[in-house]
Amino acid sequence: MSAAWSVEQVASVAPSASAMSAAQPLATPSRWSQLGVAGTSVWGSFQGSGTEPYDTIVDHSRLGFSCSCLSRQTPCKHALALLLLWVRGQVADTVTPSHVEAWMQRRRAASSRAMAAADNEAGEPPDGGSAPAKPDATDGSSATVDGAVIVDEQPAPPAPPPDRDATRNDRVVRMHAGLAELDRWLDDRIRTGLADSSLARYATWDQLAARLVDAQAGSLANRVRRLAGLVGASTNWHDDVLAELGILHLLAQAGRRIEMLPSSLADAVATTVGWQVRQADVIAGVPDTDEWMIAGRSDVREDRIEVRRHWLRGVNSGRWALALSFAAYQQSLDTSLPVGSSLHADLHRYPGPALRALVGTRHHDPVIHPNVAAQFAASACSIADGCAEVGVLLAAEPWLDRVPVTVHARLARTGRAWALADRTGSMPILDPSTRAFDSGVAMLLAVSEGKPVDLTVEWTPHGVIPLSIHLPDRTVDVGPRTNTTFVSAA
Amino acid sequence: MTTESMQEHWEQLMTVAMLGTDRRNPPTPPGPLADLVADTARSSASERMLAQVAACTAVRRAGVVPGPVLDEIAMPDTDARPTCIPAAIERWHHITESWPILEDEWTLTLISNGWRIAPELLPAMLLRHRSDAIRRTRVMVGAGDAGRWLVGHLPDLEPRHPAVSVTPEAVKSLPKLPIAPELAEMLDWPGAEVATMLAQSIQTGSLGHSHKPMLVNLIARIHQDALSNLINVLTGIDPMATGHGLATVLVDLAATRHRMLTELMR
Numbered sequence: 160m161s162a163a164w165s166v167e168q169v170a171s172v173a174p175s176a177s178a179m180s181a182a183q184p185l186a187t188p189s190r191w192s193q194l195g196v197a198g199t200s201v202w203g204s205f206q207g208s209g210t211e212p213y214d215t216i217v218d219h220s221r222l223g224f225s226c227s228c229l230s231r232q233t234p235c236k237h238a239l240a241l242l243l244l245w246v247r248g249q250v251a252d253t254v255t256p257s258h259v260e261a262w263m264q265r266r267r268a269a270s271s272r273a274m275a276a277a278d279n280e281a282g283e284p285p286d287g288g289s290a291p292a293k294p295d296a297t298d299g300s301s302a303t304v305d306g307a308v309i310v311d312e313q314p315a316p317p318a319p320p321p322d323r324d325a326t327r328n329d330r331v332v333r334m335h336a337g338l339a340e341l342d343r344w345l346d347d348r349i350r351t352g353l354a355d356s357s358l359a360r361y362a363t364w365d366q367l368a369a370r371l372v373d374a375q376a377g378s379l380a381n382r383v384r385r386l387a388g389l390v391g392a393s394t395n396w397h398d399d400v401l402a403e404l405g406i407l408h409l410l411a412q413a414g415r416r417i418e419m420l421p422s423s424l425a426d427a428v429a430t431t432v433g434w435q436v437r438q439a440d441v442i443a444g445v446p447d448t449d450e451w452m453i454a455g456r457s458d459v460r461e462d463r464i465e466v467r468r469h470w471l472r473g474v475n476s477g478r479w480a481l482a483l484s485f486a487a488y489q490q491s492l493d494t495s496l497p498v499g500s501s502l503h504a505d506l507h508r509y510p511g512p513a514l515r516a517l518v519g520t521r522h523h524d525p526v527i528h529p530n531v532a533a534q535f536a537a538s539a540c541s542i543a544d545g546c547a548e549v550g551v552l553l554a555a556e557p558w559l560d561r562v563p564v565t566v567h568a569r570l571a572r573t574g575r576a577w578a579l580a581d582r583t584g585s586m587p588i589l590d591p592s593t594r595a596f597d598s599g600v601a602m603l604l605a606v607s608e609g610k611p612v613d614l615t616v617e618w619t620p621h622g623v624i625p626l627s628i629h630l631p632d633r634t635v636d637v638g639p640r641t642n643t644t645f646v647s648a649a
Numbered sequence: 650m651t652t653e654s655m656q657e658h659w660e661q662l663m664t665v666a667m668l669g670t671d672r673r674n675p676p677t678p679p680g681p682l683a684d685l686v687a688d689t690a691r692s693s694a695s696e697r698m699l700a701q702v703a704a705c706t707a708v709r710r711a712g713v714v715p716g717p718v719l720d721e722i723a724m725p726d727t728d729a730r731p732t733c734i735p736a737a738i739e740r741w742h743h744i745t746e747s748w749p750i751l752e753d754e755w756t757l758t759l760i761s762n763g764w765r766i767a768p769e770l771l772p773a774m775l776l777r778h779r780s781d782a783i784r785r786t787r788v789m790v791g792a793g794d795a796g797r798w799l800v801g802h803l804p805d806l807e808p809r810h811p812a813v814s815v816t817p818e819a820v821k822s823l824p825k826l827p828i829a830p831e832l833a834e835m836l837d838w839p840g841a842e843v844a845t846m847l848a849q850s851i852q853t854g855s856l857g858h859s860h861k862p863m864l865v866n867l868i869a870r871i872h873q874d875a876l877s878n879l880i881n882v883l884t885g886i887d888p889m890a891t892g893h894g895l896a897t898v899l900v901d902l903a904a905t906r907h908r909m910l911t912e913l914m915r
Contacts, residue, residue, distance in 0.1 A: 165884070166901050180746050247894025342699075349695040349702075352669025401666045402709075405702035412703070542715045550713045557707035571719035584715020601772040601806070605799055608768065609724040620710065633735060635769050 164219065169242045172222065174232050175494050182239035188249050191241075195253035201245045202259045205237045207489075215241050216259050223266055232491045330375050334432065337374020338414045341367065345408050353397050358390050371433075376414075378433035381461060382407065393590075402620065406558045424555075427511030431558055436509055441517050446505030449473035451480070452534055453496045453525065454565060455615040455626025458641035465641045467492040470563040470615065470626065471506070471516075474534055479552075479563050480506050481514040492641065498627050499634025500525035501534070514552075514559075527633070535629035539567040539613040543583035549618045562618040565629070569611040570604055579623060581611065589622035599625045602637040606630070654679055655712070659705055666702070670694040675701055682708070725798035730765035737912040738767045740905075745777070748905050750869045753823050756787045758913045766791040771799055775806040782813040786820045826866035835867060840875030844882035847899075851883070851892035858895055868902050876907040 173179040185205065188194070192212065194203040199220035204212040207228070215237045216225040224234040234242075244250050255263075344367050348358070357363045364387035371380035382403070389399045413420065413428045420428060430436065451471040458467050469482040484493035496502065496518075505519035540548065545566040552562050571580035577600050578585040588600060603614070603625045613629040617638075626638040661676040675698035678686050686700045737759070744751045759766065766774065771792055778785040785808055789796045800806045828836075835843045847864070850856040856864065868879065880903050886896040 166897050180743075183747055246897050248891060249894055345699055346693075346695045349666065349698050350669050350671045352667055352672065354667050355669065397667060398663060401663060401702060402706045405699070405704075405706035408699045409703040409707060546713045546715050550711050553707075553713065554711035557710050570722060572722060573716075573719060578716065578719060580719040582718060585717060585719045587716060601799075601803055602769060604802055605768040605771045605795070608795060608798070609722045618713070 164242065164246050166243065166246055169239060169246060172234060172242075173239055174234070177494065178232055178234075178236055179239060182236040182243060185236055185240035186243035186247070188244060191244065193256070194241075194244065194250045195256070195259075196245060196250045197252060197255045198263075200255065200259055200263055201241055201250055202256065203241050203244070203250070205240070213237050214258070216262055217241055217245075218263065218266060219245070221266065221270070225262055229487065229489050230491055330434075333374045334376055334434070335415055337371050337376045337379075338411045338432070340370055340374070341376075341379065341407060342411045342415075345404055345411070348404060353400060358400075361387075363387075375435070376433040378431060379407070379410065380433070384462065399621065410558055423511050425511075426509075427513060427556055430509055430511055430513060430515070431556070438517060441507045441509055442519055444507050446507050446519055447473070447476070447478070447480070447516065448505045449475050449478075449503075451502045451504055451506065452531060452538070453498050453500050453502060454535070455563060455617070455638055456496070456498050456636060457561075457617055457624060457626055457638040458492070459639065460641070463487065465492060467641070468561065468617075469493070469496045469498075470617070471496075471502070472538060472563075472565070474501065477538070479514055480508065480516040481563075482506075482518055483515060486641075495525070497525055497527070498636040498638075499531065499535075499629070500527045501531045502526075529632075532629060532631050532634070535565065535615075535634065536567075536613050536631075539565045539629070541583045542566055542568055542579065542581045542586055545586070546584070560619055563615060563626075564618055564623075565613065565615045567611055567613050569609060570600075570607060579614075579616070579625075586616070586618075587622045589619060589624050599637045599639065602635065603628060606635055606637075655682075655705065655709060658682065659709065662698070662702055662705060665698060670698050678704075722802075726794040728765050728793040728795065730763055730793065732767045733759055733764040734912060735767075737764075737909075738770055740909050740912055741770060741774075744905065744909065748869075748902055750826070750865060751902075751906055751909060753784070753787075754869070754906070755909055755913070756784070756791055757821070757823060758910060760787065760791050762913050762915050764791075764913065764915070765793055765795075768795060771796060772803075772806065775800065779806070780809045782808070782810065782815045783819050786815050790820070823870070826870055827863070828866045828870070829860075829863050832860075832863055832867050836871055838875075840872065840878035841882075843871065843875050844878040847879065848882045848886055848896070851896050852886055852890045854891055856895075857892060861895060861898070864895070864899055865902060868899055869906065873907070873910050876903045876910075879903045880907065 170176075170179050173182070191203045191205055195201070200216060200218055202214075202216045204214050206212045211227075213226055213228040215227075215235075217223070217234070217238050219242070224238040226235045226237045228235055228237055230236070241250075348355075351357065364383055368380040368383045368387075371377070371383065386400060386403045386407070389396050389403065393399070410428065410432055413424075414432045417425045417428055451473055453469060454472050455470045456467065458465060460466075465486045467484045467486070469484075471480045471482060472478070473480070482493070482496065486492045502518075502525045503522040505522075506516040507519050508516045545564040548564050549562045553559055566579060566581075566586075568579040568581045568586075571578050571585060573585075573587070576590055577588040579588065580586075603612075606612070606628050615626045615629070616623040617626055624639065626636070628635045628637060658676065658679055665673050665675050670693075674694050677683070678701050682701065682704055685704050686697065737755075741752070741755055744755055756766075766788065771788075774788045774792075775785070775796065778788055792799075835846065838846075847856065868876075871879070880900055883896045883900045883903070886893055890896075
């Protein structure tokens with residue numbers, strides 16, 4: 160058997176400590192089949208909760224990983240678990256299966272081509288000499304190859320460029336039709352009343368949401384589905400539903416008159432309705448460069464997708480920005496923005512006065528240093544000033560349902576409910592008894608011990624959600640966290 | 650337009666919204682809202698109602714104001730003990746995921762070395778030990794008055810079986826772990842001897858995976874001074890040896906315990 164690694168070496172190739180933690184419980188031989196090691200490759204099949212096992216292969220010499228799971232991380236937790244089994248001596252020497260051999264052959268061929276290309280560029284004949292081993296990650300979507308000979312295929316001729324204008328016009332027409340139908344649906348609800356039994360029927364909401372998806376207004380479809388969840392959810396659900404019907408009407412009307420709106424407002428409406436903007440176009444825009452404090456994080460499940468929000472605030476500009484990441488079942492969320500750190504980076508904002516941005520060039524990795532704590536403290540305001548900050552953002556975009564703010568406040572009680580308070584007033588905390596919530600209040604209570612602290616919260620129409628507590632020596636992340644049985648790494 | 654008048658108008662809109670505009674006409678919008686809504690050409694009662702609802706919602710949201718000033722809540726008594734360092738907090742999380750056998754020693758060492766449990770660990774520790782009276786008592790000792798105060802505010806953290814009593818001896822002592830007699834005698838050996846004996850036994854195969862539970866218990870209870878020797882010697886086991894995997898696991902445990910105890914030193 161080839162010289163095995165140590166546990167520390169396995170940990171060193173893990174993308175994060177949490178990935179390593181996720182791999183530990185999987186490193187149980189009983190959950191694997193067809194384990195084997197030969198030469199520089201280790202392989203096995205992991206039986207997860209699905210019907211099909213994940214086929215995992217590791218090249219431990221030239222650092223390559225292949226797994227049929229859906230994780231975007233490299234190496235995924237299955238590859239790490241396989242390595243752990245190997246270092247523990249729980250993988251026996253055996254004959255290399257054909258699919259593993261084929262994968263290794265492709266890697267050797269790719270490496271030879273790369274070396275030949277590099278040598279040709281340098282003007283030297285290829286000599287097959289050794290090159291430093293570099294990690295060669297797959298994207299996790301490989302299928303098993305059953306002994307098939309891999310032949311280089313001729314590249315397909317380029318497709319003709321699409322008629323972008325015609326496509327765009329078609330999309331606009333469809334979206335207008337969808338917005339008109341939304342307005343008709345809203346009109347029906349207002350005519351028949353919120354006490355009408357149709358609101359309690361799943362089909363009432365689902366048909367509209369499906370129609371909006373067809374009309375390329377996916378964001379509105381998500382809003383409709385969330386609105387359906389408010390019906391009967393609390394004692395004052397009628398109030399919440401009526402307000403959201405108003406917002407939907409506002410968006411429908413704005414969307415149907417978008418060409419008459421000021422350009423930045425038109426962009427904001429288009430994005431909110433669901434007009435897709437290519438990430439390449441966003442990245443091509445002028446960046447917003449600053450030292451960005453990573454102020455808070457929240458995870459929320461929307462249908463079958465986990466959505467992570469990272470709130471960043473510019474040290475120099477004071478402006479907020481929102482970085483989103485998404486994960487389907489067993490995929491990974493973004494763990495590269497640790498709460499409480501700061502990051503000198505270019506952010507590329509979506510069109511309009513958008514909070515949402517893409518993180519572009521990172522001029523250095525996120526760092527945590529004493530200045531960051533001082534910067535959070537400097538940005539914290541009173542409850543009254545916090546409400547004013549939120550109001551400014553909502554005046555520009557009344558449809559926003561999450562707005563960040565950093566306040567200096569203490570916990571207080573109003574009966575059984577909790578609130579943030581200071582001498583200028585109070586903000587109710589999202590009531591955990593009526594809406595999905597986690598132990599953020601418990602952490603806030605424990606860490607603050609009733610004293611005022613600096614904290615970043617997400618304002619929502621139903622109450623604020625505590626995200627992080629900024630202490631003098633560290634920031635404690637208390638935001639709602641995804642269920643780790645759903646995503647593979649969080 | 651005052652907040653109160655906007656609230657009154659919203660309540661009127663709510664009444665009509667419940668009944669539906671087929672049964673009741675929308676109210677007359679007040680003041681500036683009337684101007685805003687009048688700009689839109691609306692022919693039907695439902696369209697006029699929707700315009701009012703949209704405008705009123707936008708105004709109410711933009712005009713978010715603080716709620717009433719609220720009384721302070723009483724704080725827990727001051728505790729002179731320093732809270733454990735952040736590395737110890739991370740270690741507790743790591744131990745409970747990977748080596749829960751070490752948690753009792755973590756808590757008892759923290760208490761005996763004069764630390765207080767970090768506040769951000771309290772909710773997780775209290776939730777974790779709602780059913781275990783001995784471990785819960787340790788947490789409450791380690792938390793001080795903050796633990797009692799926290800449980801008083803959050804009923805979800807109360808013990809499941811509050812009537813169960815525990816003895817002081819049980820609280821202060823590490824639970825006994827089953828260790829075979831021939832291994833148990835190593836608990837009193839000098840570290841170098843223990844390390845050498847274990848390494849030889851693992852390399853020759855006289856100790857293998859079937860002995861892993863006992864070996865884990867041994868390393869979890871062996872004298873702290875022996876851990877460094879163990880780590881160094883077991884790390885040096887031939888990677889080709891059959892027991893190399895087992896040694897790797899034991900090194901991980903020993904290293905975790907060593908770091909845990911170091912982080913809890915004062």
